[in-house]
Amino acid sequence: MRADGPVVIALDGSPHSEHTLEWGLHEASLRGADVVLARAWTDPRDLVEWSWYPMVDAELDAETTTYLSEKQAVALDRYPELTVTTRSVRGGEVPVLRELSAAAQLLVVGARGRAGHLRMGSIAAHLAAHSRCDVAVVRGGEESWPVPGAPVVTGVDGSRASLAAAEAAAREASMRSVPLVVVHARPTISDPYGRGMPALSARAATDVDVNDPTHRAAQAVGTRLRTQHPGLEVRVALLDDDPAHALVEASKEAVLVVVGSRGLGAFRGMLLGSVSSDVVRNAASTVLVLHDGLHDGPPD
Template identity: 30%
Template sequence: MANASSELVVGIDGSESALTAVRWAARMARERRFGVRLVHAVDEIPETYPHAAPTYEDAQQFVGERSAQVIEQAKAAVTEVAPGVAVDVVLRPEQPAAALRAESATAAMVVLGTRGLHRLGRVVLGSVSVSLASHAECPVAFVRPRVAEDEPPVDGPVVVGVDGTPVGEEALAAAFEEASWRGSGLVALHCWKEGFLASVFESGRADADEIEARERELLAERLAGWQAKYPDVQVERLVVKERPADGLLDWADRAQLLVVGSRGRGGLAGLALGSTSQSLISYALCPVLVVRGTRPASRDE
């Protein structure tokens, strides 16, 4: 993890997707003896406010009552799945994205529930999700509400995208730690059909077997140190000629967790979230852990 904290931060807003995230974080906290911090941020009067022209006192009372309801519901969800886990509650009078970014500075992980799917099977990403994936100071887990028939197996592997960049190293660190904690196997997936490699191959200047051999060597080099540090983790190495998002999504219904790095650079959150991260958060059936990099990468995500 990026931080030495033993607390998982969960953004809550009263939605079912947020409660899904709370339960997921509570189970993790129970297994790892972590605490859970529930963060509810409110910076404006909700659209459901019953009066057209509220006084300041009316608005404060309404927001307070609504916030209390949201918090109690989330606390009950923690107790439901992980009784005994320590729960801290934070109510912040600011925009949710800003509040959670601030909380990420001292968290082991931020956990967010993703909204439902639209008719094409894509999760509609909100500004909070994009902002946290791009700018959080710790890993961010995105948990989608499950449908029984498409729920990934709980005993599936952790799957990590390996791209040979500093960001990829940070994702590898998180993936090995997760696999070790979960007692699961780890699939290290390296996709080489991207950027200059694709153009070199398609122009006939290099043989596909040569490229793949070079990429397998790169993957072995990246994994060597981590396998020595985590000898308990069984690793399967895969090198495939696919774009990273496609290769990782192929595992989304078999993995218990997908891990991907995100450079998270640039001033605009919407532009900073890479295409691979965005695709995984949008389409993956299983939870997705985005590990934001702090150093520039040499390849596109």
Template identity: 35%
Template sequence: MKEGSTVQKRIIVGYDGSSWSDDALTWALEEAEHTGEPVELVHADEWPVLAPAASMVPSPDLSPELYVERIIESTLDRAVETARTTHPLVPLTTTTVRAHAATALIDRSRHARLLVLGGRGHSAVAGLFGSVSAAVTAHAHCPVVVIRGAQSATGPVVAGVDDTAAAPAVLVFAAEQATMLKAPLHVIHAWPPVTGIWAETPMATWTITAQEREPFDTEVTVIRDTFPNLRIEAEAVVEHPAAALTRASDGAQLLVVGSRGRGAVRGLLLGSVSQHLLRHSACPVAVVHDSLAMS
């Protein structure tokens, strides 16, 4: 973390009352029990956004705005009651923000160590699969964990890295998670195979040279030195990264990857591999930004 940083050590959960957000809350509470950090439930009240269209729909006895507020309050109260029963020692607060779900969560992530989302949700303005998750993972100011699939109780933490600036941050985050979970760390660097007209030429060796592998080996060595008690397996393969990491996610506790988004259209540049994993991983996925490599 940069000196003078104002980031608070908290875990934020995007919560909308769906079963997916319940899973996200459970994961965050387990994380908080290990770290001692407080958890904040953030609910995006999108009614002000939808109000113009909703004005054409017959309203209940209460004013629409008050009706929505009471539903949100009831939803959060139930979540807090359950959390305090299952994890009584974890400090838990709730926040309601009047904004699009993605906008609200991205803004709150400025004050978080970690943000946790369900793989799907009930956002009224985010009907397409994964649209909120994709936007938040691309724009968030902290690592984002998207809960999907099944989390193994005994499997490894898997880190998928490449030769970009995000790799060091991905490895540190994954190593910290593996240490906390007392799990081994499985690091994978996948080089896409040669395809098309070059597939039948001498260029398609299906091997990785020592020179190609050297930066990867150096990064793994740094992690081994930093976490000497952590069991680490490093694997370099010739396979499409999306396929290799999807396969490795089966039986893993967590899959950690990087995001290379940039600039005003960053949400469109999360990366095809990360986007694929957010839809097809067999376990929860953590997305760590390259900007965190310098923090």
């Protein structure tokens, strides 16, 4: 998790952009980071293909620049302590934002984008896997802010990525002064999203299977995080459930879910592990995806 570079907030003019902007500004304020408001633009496809009307690139650039300037004014009014700049870039959203992510500590994108009826837009899905820095996929709006004191949630499975996610989640929880819930789930069902499948309840954190080394390891992670972050309330939830399903269920009561880009089940070359991918697509809350910087090549 990088500590240098700005927080890049991707805006696309959709209604959801307002919530994405507010979430990104609040996160940048917590981190004490600079902010870059970014928007990519391209010539309208029908005009490019048919060339019925002349279209000057400068006009589109000016329109985007005006939009970003308006959002910059809003940002500085709400967070006068932040340094906020803007970037209007011609090109596809995924390649433009991925390029900007190379020098950033965090890329903030809306989950839905312009296709507001979709739970997960293709832009957010691509960037969650291909960004060169950590990515926050923002969900919700003013009507669905989490209750005060809602926890940050993360999952641990013993992988390096999950342990890094636990460290990052502890920092996020400490910055927000909220509890941290560390989830360790043992798979017990083949289709956690099957019809009529009831959600499995958590085992009590004190109900540790002493014969299960993963239970002991999860408890050890919780103990270490409490030591490293004095005053932070750390809860360890031991579940018999599919890991992705457990995190999605926990996200319903969370302010943020933090996942690593790859877990134990991800094979070399896989940019986003199956658990992280499921959580990004289905979580009820904003999801922070950590990247380890090991995939700097072009996306497939």
